Amino acid sequence: xxxxxxxxxxxxxxxxxxxxxxxxxxxxxxxxxxxxxxxxxxxxxxxxxxxxxxxxxxxxxxxxxxxxxxxxxxxxxxxxxxxxxxxxxxxxxxxxxxxxxxxxxxxxxxxxxxxxxxxxxxxxxxxxxxxxxxxxxxxxxxxxxxxxxxxxxxxxxxxxxxxxxxxxxxxxxxxxxxxxxxxxxxxxxxxxxxxxxxxxxxxxxxxxxxxxxxxxxxxxxxxxxxxxxxxxxxxxxxxxxxxxxxxxxxxxxxxxxxxxxxxxxxxxxxxxxxxxxxxxxxxxxxxxxxxxxxxxxxxxxxxxxxxxxxxxxxxxxxxxxxxxxxxxxxxxxxxxxxxxxxxxxxxxxxxxxxxxxxxxxxxxxxxxxxxxxxxxxxxxxxxxxxxxxxxxxxxxxxxxxxxxxxxxxxxxxxxxxxxxxxxxxxxxxxxxxxxxxxxxxxxxxxxxxxxxxxxxxxxxxxxxxxxxxxxxxxxxxxxxxxxxxxxxxxxxxxxxxxxxxxxxxxxxxxxxxxxxxxxxxxxxxxxxxxxxxxxxxxxxxxxxxxxxxxxxxxxxxxxxxxxxxxxxxxxxxxxxxxxxxxxxxxxxxxxxxxxxxxxxxxxxxxxxxxxxxxxxxxxxxxxxxxxxxxxxxxxxxxxxxxxxxxxxxxxxxxxxxxxxxxxxxxxxxxxxxxxxxxxxxxxxxxxxxxxxxxxxxx
Amino acid sequence: xxxxxxxxxxxxxxxxxxxxxxxxxxxxxxxxxxxxxxxxxxxxxxxxxxxxxxxxxxxxxxxxxxxxxxxxxxxxxxxxxxxxxxxxxxxxxxxxxxxxxxxxxxxxxxxxxxxxxxxxxxxxxxxxxxxxxxxxxxxxxxxxxxxxxxxxxxxx
Numbered sequence: 026x027x028x029x030x031x032x033x034x035x036x037x038x039x040x041x042x043x044x045x046x047x048x049x050x051x052x053x054x055x056x057x058x059x060x061x062x063x064x065x066x067x068x069x070x071x072x073x074x075x076x077x078x079x080x081x082x083x084x085x086x087x088x089x090x091x092x093x094x095x096x097x098x099x100x101x102x103x104x105x106x107x108x109x110x111x112x113x114x115x116x117x118x119x120x121x122x123x124x125x126x127x128x129x130x131x132x133x134x135x136x137x138x139x140x141x142x143x144x145x146x147x148x149x150x151x152x153x154x155x156x157x158x159x160x161x162x163x164x165x166x167x168x169x170x171x172x173x174x175x176x177x178x179x180x181x182x183x184x185x186x187x188x189x190x191x192x193x194x195x196x197x198x199x200x201x202x203x204x205x206x207x208x209x210x211x212x213x214x215x216x217x218x219x220x221x222x223x224x225x226x227x228x229x230x231x232x233x234x235x236x237x238x239x240x241x242x243x244x245x246x247x248x249x250x251x252x253x254x255x256x257x258x259x260x261x262x263x264x265x266x267x268x269x270x271x272x273x274x275x276x277x278x279x280x281x282x283x284x285x286x287x288x289x290x291x292x293x294x295x296x297x298x299x300x301x302x303x304x305x306x307x308x309x310x311x312x313x314x315x316x317x318x319x320x321x322x323x324x325x326x327x328x329x330x331x332x333x334x335x336x337x338x339x340x341x342x343x344x345x346x347x348x349x350x351x352x353x354x355x356x357x358x359x360x361x362x363x364x365x366x367x368x369x370x371x372x373x374x375x376x377x378x379x380x381x382x383x384x385x386x387x388x389x390x391x392x393x394x395x396x397x398x399x400x401x402x403x404x405x406x407x408x409x410x411x412x413x414x415x416x417x418x419x420x421x422x423x424x425x426x427x428x429x430x431x432x433x434x435x436x437x438x439x440x441x442x443x444x445x446x447x448x449x450x451x452x453x454x455x456x457x458x459x460x461x462x463x464x465x466x467x468x469x470x471x472x473x474x475x476x477x478x479x480x481x482x483x484x485x486x487x488x489x490x491x492x493x494x495x496x497x498x499x500x501x502x503x504x505x506x507x508x509x510x511x512x513x514x515x516x517x518x519x520x521x522x523x524x525x526x527x528x529x530x531x532x533x534x535x536x537x538x539x540x541x542x543x544x545x546x547x548x549x550x551x552x553x554x555x556x557x558x559x560x561x562x563x564x565x566x567x568x569x570x571x572x573x574x575x576x577x578x579x580x581x582x583x584x585x586x587x588x589x590x591x592x593x594x595x596x597x598x599x600x601x602x603x604x605x606x607x608x609x610x611x612x613x614x615x616x617x618x619x620x621x622x623x624x625x626x627x628x629x630x631x632x633x634x635x636x637x638x639x640x641x642x643x644x645x646x647x648x649x650x651x652x653x654x655x656x657x658x659x660x661x662x663x664x665x666x667x668x669x670x671x672x673x674x675x676x677x678x679x680x681x682x683x684x685x686x687x688x689x690x691x692x693x694x695x696x697x698x699x700x701x702x703x704x705x706x707x708x709x710x711x712x713x714x715x716x717x718x719x720x721x722x723x
Numbered sequence: 724x725x726x727x728x729x730x731x732x733x734x735x736x737x738x739x740x741x742x743x744x745x746x747x748x749x750x751x752x753x754x755x756x757x758x759x760x761x762x763x764x765x766x767x768x769x770x771x772x773x774x775x776x777x778x779x780x781x782x783x784x785x786x787x788x789x790x791x792x793x794x795x796x797x798x799x800x801x802x803x804x805x806x807x808x809x810x811x812x813x814x815x816x817x818x819x820x821x822x823x824x825x826x827x828x829x830x831x832x833x834x835x836x837x838x839x840x841x842x843x844x845x846x847x848x849x850x851x852x853x854x855x856x857x858x859x860x861x862x863x864x865x866x867x868x869x870x871x872x873x874x875x876x877x878x879x
């Protein structure tokens with residue numbers, strides 16, 4: 026793996042970033058630009074009775090729903106979030122209108138003088154309340170086999186309930202967006218994952234033809250899903266403001282505003298019931314997944330789908346009944362976040378399998394492996410596992426790397442070791458890829474080429490990896506491959522930068538272009554090749570019954586975590602993480618290591634210190650002092666390895682990678698804490714306070 | 724108030740409010756965009772600069788405290804011999820992803836190596852603990868600092 030496509034090349038975007046030369050949106054300045062400040066609801070659920078504005082000085086404006094030329098809704102999967110609130114507000118922080126003007130401090134002064142009268146209504150906040158009041162947005166279910174028979178014939182039935190909390194993306198660059206009109210064209214610039222989502226939202230909100238809109242992505246300082254759908258909302262807001270004021274309008278969030286008002290990972294409550302036969306094998310599973318979607322549904326239905334299609338993790342469980350519900354609450358809307366629903370389900374199934382093994386007195390890893398999917402197995406949705414499942418090799422490798430057996434035997438008090446097995450479905454769920462039909466363009470000009478895609482560089486290394494795929498396919502130096510500025514006026518819609526799809530799907534299309542270009546290289550100086558995604562005919566999916574291949578292929582992995590728990594303070598210290606992954610063929614080892622290390626760390630944060638709580642609709646943590654993300658002191662040494670398993674339909678054999686590490690580390694850490702304390706773990710984050718409290722209850 | 728300080732090797736005279744944040748002066752007045760605002764409360768380290776050789780969060784420094792001080796920003800630091808060694812080490816280790824935190828980490832690295840040219844892993848992790856990175860999990864950054872130290876970035 027140290028040669029060929031896996032051999033690392035220098036990242037093409039990094040030197041500019043190190044030297045402080047890369048221009049993020051806040052580093053831009055437009056002539057005569059105005060700033061925007063969002064005025065937000067201070068109530069979780071209320072009717073707006075009156076809004077009183079201070080007298081606005083010259084050059085200062087209020088921009089609200091009456092200024093929206095088209096639809097006052099943000100277009101996404103469910104287009105229910107108002108661009109600006111109407112008569113009703115549904116969460117604290119919901120945008121009411123913008124104050125716009127040349128001086129930021131003056132805007133803050135004006136904001137303090139805004140007076141809003143509300144008539145408050147009773148809100149719904151927690152999943153328990155939502156379930157009781159049945160405020161359901163989406164209700165899905167599917168079945169496999171004969172679950173009723175499995176439970177009827179069970180030798181043992183085990184029931185458990187699992188919870189996971191909010192998580193804030195905490196990308197280092199806060200949300201930022203700007204809009205301006207130039208020569209009758211609306212330009213939007215900003216930090217974002219999905220320029221075409223932004224364009225599609227603007228088409229409806231601004232009610233103008235697509236020829237009059239250009240979205241230009243600026244250097245994006247981290248996203249993790251937090252810049253998937255959210256920038257569509259802010260883009261519409263600043264576009265409306267730019268139209269009204271006839272000036273460029275820039276909106277940069279403070280950290281506090283960003284944490285309080287942008288989307289979060291869905292909190293979950295997952296109820297599991299497992300049926301065991303007389304040989305202690307899990308033959309049936311009922312899983313009921315409840316997600317707190319917040320005030321608007323947005324893309325929560327798709328998050329819920331991935332949660333449900335990941336219900337059984339890496340296990341082959343013949344009889345299933347899976348149900349999932351998204352609940353409406355008066356909380357900040359939940360949205361996309363690395364893993365997209367899968368981490369919640371994988372946490373539940375991994376902890377359930379661990380607890381069953383412990384109860385039966387079996388070795389957890391061996392017990393899990395007895396249930397593992399194999400090539401040819403049926404997936405939970407009745408699809409087929411087509412690839413060779415290299416879990417035995419992965420587990421063999423990680424056991425050796427970690428000296429798992431030896432460490433299990435020589436355990437010190439308050440230290441623990443835990444393992445997780447996991448997978449991640451590559452690319453969009455179900456029909457997603459065939460609906461999007463991503464398009465890419467590769468053009469040649471003498472001896473250099475330019476790739477045009479809407480997949481953005483947001484830190485994950487897409488620019489380097491896509492250039493490298495083209496360069497190696499054409500057998501030319503990477504310097505000869507340009508990555509075109511992502512601008513919807515100049516690049517085709519290759520789909521959004523989400524779902525770990527960029528390398529496998531977009532990179533795959535680029536490789537096809539490059540192969541054709543290579544064959545025609547000498548034809549002429551200028552050549553343009555376009556490819557559109559074709560859904561493989563061997564993939565079958567029925568969206569109405571959730572039956573078939575939810576994903577074309579999976580990436581796989583195992584983690585082993587070592588932890589120590591302080592016996593007095595109950596603080597968890599993660600000492601070491603071992604990880605082995607099958608991502609097909611690594612396209613660039615250094616970039617891939619970066620994804621894995623970062624994903625592991627973010628998962629450790631979610632599992633341990635990243636506590637975010639709601640209190641009657643208000644998020645109690647709103648800055649990086651009280652919402653703690655891991656520092657260099659909280660992050661352990663990591664030892665990472667890969668097994669090669671080329672995927673014939675991925676570029677150079679690559680599958681998905683970006684989300685996989687996030688899915689794996691939380692259950693491994695929780696299993697290790699369970700081992701250290703000798704008790705069940707049914708929730709995360711495992712804060713010292715919560716561990717101490719539950720210990721006192723025992 | 725009138726303030727005199729050295730910025731990237733040049734003497735500067737400014738007439739500013741004493742409470743103005745150094746961060747705003749560097750970005751707004753001097754256009755030094757390598758200094759990033761990530762949180763505005765001294766938690767993330769993205770706005771770090773070197774003040775008399777030590778890494779400080781420029782969002783927490785009022786201009787009134789700057790009289791006679793020597794300020795170096797990432798832009799200028801990367802032009803130096805030591806800056807080039809650290810830059811190459813960050814490249815080699817793969818320590819850069821989204822890049823928003825990176826200039827701040829460069830400053831923290833410089834500050835550490837000023838004080839301790841040959842730090843061990845624990846010392847590195849402690850020295851970097853005032854800088855947040857959400858992309859890398861820190862592994863590559865810690866390695867970059869070790870590589871830089873090994874190539875003598877602390878000695879020049």
